[in-house]
Amino acid sequence: MARWRRPLIKVPLGTQKPRLEAPKFQLTCSICNADVDATVVGKCLTGGSELVGPGAVPGATRADGAPIFLDVYSYLVRCTRCHSGLLVLAAYGDDQANRVGYTVEPMLFPLPTTAFATSQLARDAIPDPVLENMRQAELALAAGAPYGAALLLRRALQYICRDKGATKHGLADQIAELAATNVITPHLAGLASRTKIVGDLVAHPDPKNPFAIDDEDVVRARRYTEQFIRAVYIEPAELIDFEASLQSRGVNRKR
């Protein structure tokens, strides 16, 4: 389930060792995004091994020559704000001979999604299907499934084109149609086309070059899609709010 690709952090012996008896766990909730002292409702300690945890500490061994593995501390917690159940995995192991401990950044499940970090964006302005595609794309990327993310980004794009009145059949024609009718600028059409290409190459890979698309391409496509969404949905909504704010303060817009 978990990928422990996080770098080991060397710490003074014992200082960062998780406490199983701790009643609270400080975290940023991946569901509601609030910083909370989550209530611990269940916990267990699993001894580290080749199968569990981040693996052996490179270059460190016990007195008997055995490798040092980080133990895994699992906490089932409840967010005090939204009451969602979350799983926190922490890891710790120590090298008594050299008086040092090792840990990694704790992992939190469900994976946090930051693409559309709630408070920063006018979520109401974005259609639910678009937001859901973007949320799932973020999760897929975080879980190491960039191909899934690429398909979701293309899916979001297709929905946006139809939502904005495109009538043509294919996505390439829809993007061109929106540009021709000035619904989007040529720059936005360029961003959308690049995202479409990434999605297409994942959906219909060239047998001679099936791995043409890599993680970086998909991360870039996600950034393009986010810019597209900002321009098409969020900025127009913010502009309306700004106009209303100016008017409420009696600012003459014809100045």
Ligand SMILES: [Zn+2]
């Ligand atoms: Zn929460």
